[in-house]
Amino acid sequence: MSRVRTATVDAWRALLFLARGMPSAAVALVLVIRVLLVAALTLIIVGWPLIPSTVRALRRWAGDERRRVEAYTGSTVPAPYPAPDELPRDAPAVPVRALLAEPATRRDLAWVVIHGFTGLIAGVLAILLPLAILNALAVPFYWWAMPEDEPAASPYPVTSWAGAFGMLGLAAGYALVTLVLLPLLARWQAAGVRHLLAPTKDARLSQRVTELTATRAAALEAHGAELRRIERDLHDGTQNRLVGVIMHLGIAERALRRDPESALPLLLKAQDQAADALGELRDVVRSIYPPVLAERGLDGALAALAARCAVRCTLRVDGLRRLPAALEAAAYFVVAEALTNTAKHSGAEHADVTATLRPPAAAGERETLVIEVRDDGHGGADESGGSGLAGIRRRVAAFDGHTEVTSPVGGPTVVRAVIPCAS
Structure with missing residues (x-):
């Protein structure tokens, strides 16, 4: 019975998928007619300005078809080009010949x-x-x-009860064909979409090289920014403290030779400055790699951040385990920076921090660490205003991840970072 039920569910899903494909196919035929008309007009020059809008229409409809297949199969069909709205709308500025020469355009047309x-x-x-x-x-x-x-004639004339009951066997045959044929047609249609509308192997390789180049640049930029911050902290803080200690020790040395009793306050002041320098040095060390990560792991370190947050904070973790030290440090500083922004700029009364380690969605993919910080503040976060969001993006991009910031006026503000883990 379970197999029959599963086959029935599959056939029903395939029926809905194929039925929704009918209006999609009708629009596709309209697009074919439009392409033919534009091609004919291009022969007399006047069709050239219409090519960008036609390509945009092809891409938009191909995008709708990808989403339809994604809803049916449950797996993403990536686009081989930017979103249709990213295609320039100024016809003279559009590289028409480049659009026509692009393999993705020809594959859209074939689809x-x-x-x-x-x-x-x-x-x-x-x-x-x-x-x-x-x-x-x-x-x-x-x-x-x-x-x-x-x-009654369906498909043969029914003039007796024997012929009528024979229709029940015919119905069973129709049902068997439906259970087998509809899922098969749906799989073929989805496979055709993946074959024609997904990026080719060469396109995926080129896109991956571009992503890795950008990631490497982001990693170098993040590394340089981190070195500059450490140098600034040491120069403006610890170094000045140590200079003060040396100066007071020199004064104390001269005081010991002239008036030993007056040297004690100077020595005590030098001791205080040495203690302050040591504290600032520890802060710098913690900013490089917080010891709490090594002692308690990422979940314990995030719990400590939530406990120290100036606003009421709730932490939820799911499936966390020990990860590479650099990745844990990046996740820690993402949460730390986001909570600092919440406390300083949002006017929020409550913040939620969620850290989830998601298993691979498919074979060959990697685990992903998803960090989300949400607050109930007034929103309107501006990344250009020195809020630290740019630093969060750099840290995440260095690990080939991506960051999403949603902060409408009136709130809430949501910072979501997705960081792939090492395979």
Whole structure:
């Protein structure tokens, strides 16, 4: 029974998928006609300005088809180009020849031609087969009421009870074909979309090289910024303290030779400055790699941050384990910076911190550490205003991750960082 139920659910999902593909196929045919008209007008020059908008329409409809396939299969179909809105709308500024030469454009065009015809056929089959089942089941209930010269004929004339009960076997055959054929058609259609509308292997490789180049640049920038911060902290803080200690010790030395009793306050002051210098040096060390991470792990370190936060903070962790030290440090500083922003700028009364280690979504992918900091403040966070969000983006980008900041006026502000873990 479980297999029959599973097959029925699969067939029902495939039916909905194929039926929704019918209007998609109809629009694809309209796009084919539009492409043909633009191509004809291009021969007399006037069609050239229409090419960018036509490519934009192809890309937008291909994007809708990717989302339809993603909803059916549960896995992402990546786009081989930027979003349609990122395509320039100023026709003279658009590199038309580059658009036409781009492989993704030709693949989109091939998809609309193929989908325009096969999508309609598959959708019609998906609708007619269930209707044929219902009709075959209904024939035994109404065949006797039909006129003798116009008997029920589906697919053969039914003029007796034997013929009527034979329709039940036909309904079972239709049902078997439906259970087998519809999921198969749906898989073929989804596979065709993945083959034509997803990036090719060369395109994925090129995109990956671009991402790694940007990641390397971000890592170098983050490393340089971190070195400059450490140098600034040591120069402006610890070094000045140590200079003060040396100066007071020199004064105390001269005082010991002239008036030993007056040297004691100077020595005590030098001792205080040495203690302050040691404290600042420890702060610098903690800013490089907090000892709490080594002692208590990321979950314990985040708990300490939440406990020290100036606003009421709730922490939730899921599936965390020990991760590479550099990755744990990046996650720690992301939360620390986000909570500092919350305390200084948001006017929030409560903050939520969530840290989740997600397993790979598919074979060959990596675990991801997802950090989310949400507050109930007034929102309107501005990354250009020195709020530290740019630093968060640099830290996350150094690990090939990405950061999303949502902060509408009136709140809430949500900082979400997704960091891939080492495979």
